Amino acid sequence: MSAEKRKLVQVSNLKMHFPIYGGLMRRQVGAVKAVDGVSFDIYEGETLGVVGESGCGKSTVGRAVLRLYEVTDGSVVIDGEDVATLSPEKLRKKRPSMQMVFQDPQASLNSRMTVAGIIGEPLDEHTRWPRAKKLDRIYELMDAVGLNRDFANRYPHAFSGGQRQRIGIARALALNPKFIVCDEPIAALDVSIQAQVVNLLEELQEEFGLTYLFISHDLSMVRHIADRVAVMYLGKIVEVAPVQVIYDDPRHPYTEALLSAVPEPDPSLESRKERVVLKGDVPSPANPPKGCNFCTRCPKAFELCHQTEPETVEVSPGHFVACHLIDKNPTAGGTGGARVEHDQGKIQQGEDA
Amino acid sequence: MPDGATPVLDVKDLKTVFNTRSGEVHAVNSVSFDLKPGELLGVVGESGSGKSVTMMSLLGLLPSPPAEVREGSVMLGDRDLLKIGEDGLRKVRGREVGFVFQDPMTSLNPVFTVGFQIAEPLRKHLGMSKAQARDRSVELLELVGIPDARRRLGDYPHQFSGGMRQRVMIAIALACDPKVLIADEPTTALDVTIQAQILELVKELRHKLGMAIIWITHDLGVIAGIADRVMVMYGGQVAEQGPVREVFSNPAHPYTRALLQTMPKLHGAREAKLRVIEGQPPILGRHPTSCPFMARCAHAFDRCARENPVRRDIGTGHDVACHWDHRGGTA
Numbered sequence: 297m298s299a300e301k302r303k304l305v306q307v308s309n310l311k312m313h314f315p316i317y318g319g320l321m322r323r324q325v326g327a328v329k330a331v332d333g334v335s336f337d338i339y340e341g342e343t344l345g346v347v348g349e350s351g352c353g354k355s356t357v358g359r360a361v362l363r364l365y366e367v368t369d370g371s372v373v374i375d376g377e378d379v380a381t382l383s384p385e386k387l388r389k390k391r392p393s394m395q396m397v398f399q400d401p402q403a404s405l406n407s408r409m410t411v412a413g414i415i416g417e418p419l420d421e422h423t424r425w426p427r428a429k430k431l432d433r434i435y436e437l438m439d440a441v442g443l444n445r446d447f448a449n450r451y452p453h454a455f456s457g458g459q460r461q462r463i464g465i466a467r468a469l470a471l472n473p474k475f476i477v478c479d480e481p482i483a484a485l486d487v488s489i490q491a492q493v494v495n496l497l498e499e500l501q502e503e504f505g506l507t508y509l510f511i512s513h514d515l516s517m518v519r520h521i522a523d524r525v526a527v528m529y530l531g532k533i534v535e536v537a538p539v540q541v542i543y544d545d546p547r548h549p550y551t552e553a554l555l556s557a558v559p560e561p562d563p564s565l566e567s568r569k570e571r572v573v574l575k576g577d578v579p580s581p582a583n584p585p586k587g588c589n590f591c592t593r594c595p596k597a598f599e600l601c602h603q604t605e606p607e608t609v610e611v612s613p614g615h616f617v618a619c620h621l622i623d624k625n626p627t628a629g630g631t632g633g634a635r636v637e638h639d640q641g642k643i644q645q646g647e648d649a
Numbered sequence: 650m651p652d653g654a655t656p657v658l659d660v661k662d663l664k665t666v667f668n669t670r671s672g673e674v675h676a677v678n679s680v681s682f683d684l685k686p687g688e689l690l691g692v693v694g695e696s697g698s699g700k701s702v703t704m705m706s707l708l709g710l711l712p713s714p715p716a717e718v719r720e721g722s723v724m725l726g727d728r729d730l731l732k733i734g735e736d737g738l739r740k741v742r743g744r745e746v747g748f749v750f751q752d753p754m755t756s757l758n759p760v761f762t763v764g765f766q767i768a769e770p771l772r773k774h775l776g777m778s779k780a781q782a783r784d785r786s787v788e789l790l791e792l793v794g795i796p797d798a799r800r801r802l803g804d805y806p807h808q809f810s811g812g813m814r815q816r817v818m819i820a821i822a823l824a825c826d827p828k829v830l831i832a833d834e835p836t837t838a839l840d841v842t843i844q845a846q847i848l849e850l851v852k853e854l855r856h857k858l859g860m861a862i863i864w865i866t867h868d869l870g871v872i873a874g875i876a877d878r879v880m881v882m883y884g885g886q887v888a889e890q891g892p893v894r895e896v897f898s899n900p901a902h903p904y905t906r907a908l909l910q911t912m913p914k915l916h917g918a919r920e921a922k923l924r925v926i927e928g929q930p931p932i933l934g935r936h937p938t939s940c941p942f943m944a945r946c947a948h949a950f951d952r953c954a955r956e957n958p959v960r961r962d963i964g965t966g967h968d969v970a971c972h973w974d975h976r977g978g979t980a
Binding site: 490561 | 810813842844846848849868870871872873893894909912915916925926927929
């Protein structure tokens, strides 16, 4: 898509395993593989949407990228520096350039601090500005996110959910970051307020040239805000593509199922829709299935899926899929990625089920 | 749906007020609706629109004080639920009207087995013996699609996943074969693929059991998929009500229209910018003398400030509480 654009964030083979301790000696008996080998790039000024169901590791990716966790393996290069291995002093200097907007504006704002205190805290931590300059900056930020300056000395409880999220966004912007991870920023808001916050995020992106990692389970909203979308399932990225491509031509069976599960506000469309209803639940990331992670719920799974993990294949420029149904060696000349035709019977059966 | 049939549930002018330290909150304001046998009524609205409080008022589930159901009637068959008292309500709840709550994590008791919790209404309401209740529980779990039902009766709620817990909740609500099932945001806490499973289950059960369902949600997409009729609530009042296709294709209330426009679509052209409904939902302090949506409405005019609109018919079974005529001009 934007090949000449600079890659601001390059994540390669990111793994985040949380140890499980057990037994008499509390030794490590296993690990929750929350994120298990994830690679993606984010270009400067774009929005990468990460979608998936709860427990798929999308929030963990967001936190690991900002090194809110010590990653198990892999590298996260942001603007030329590997955040995953930076020393604490260097990491602290790096922090202003990468920020986060959290899901729950109720929980992520200190209820005992005033709005000015909350928005100004990053300034207290990272700058040696005089008070007056800080206050100017706080007012500037409040203007930018559409909060009334008169409310600077109020406490978070006096604000509605949407306004609280604006406070959280202002705080994230305080130090002029380049890169912001938005972790479900609208999930806790009402529909009519969601649009306000999403529009604000888009305006700010344009104004300040921000790069977003936008984590959400709301596929319609991601379609609106993202330039490219990564679909995660059980700690892995199963498909990445530019936004139109993934919504119009999903290639991974999980992406198809996920898209078809989204209810749409159109009764006639809903009644015509052929829904792929997945059976069962997501397996535990502490004990992922052998082979393809999705094989236990996939309506199109065949023997190979239960044995080996699929490789990620680029089916068209910028469209990556990790599925055995995708031909690894497309015929020369074609755009690639023809569906493998073998075991067609089983595929049919799966679809009927 | 049988159109002329006598409604199983008929709510008229329901008014619920919360008495708080900072004054009265008019959470539900003259809400009227009915529910025909076998019908699925979708109720949409934002948080604070009064949709949950309305349904909880019907069954006396609100703590009083602070809540006070001040006016109205709730006819279930030929009885008024607001007049039968706590003992009467106890016999109705779970027996004639089932309730499924939003959060399957907190609405099941963690210290009792799932089997015990399903058998409880069967033993209390229907006087079944332990063995009978056990057999019926197995049937119910199978009905809602829980595999290996007999063995799972002995499991505790934490041993079930979110989707499975919600299935258990539905099984409990269905236990006594209620005439009416009220489901309050039953899929909001679930993932989309699990939500799709539950929606399929409800569609199937409806036809199998033929009960009437009230489905509360803030997701218009869910309503579009399962409801026969939809009721849009705003500021403790009914803004618009009608057959689902009619309301979606021909929304008459500015709020319904705005709501449909703010939602990004999964198909078609991508909007450059999302349409927004400016402002905040109303604070329901005083008894409203103006239209609650007025401050956010693109079509508001002087009459909206003077007079809270009453519902008026605009087509077959379609009514709206708005002074503005969506076909152009004023009503």
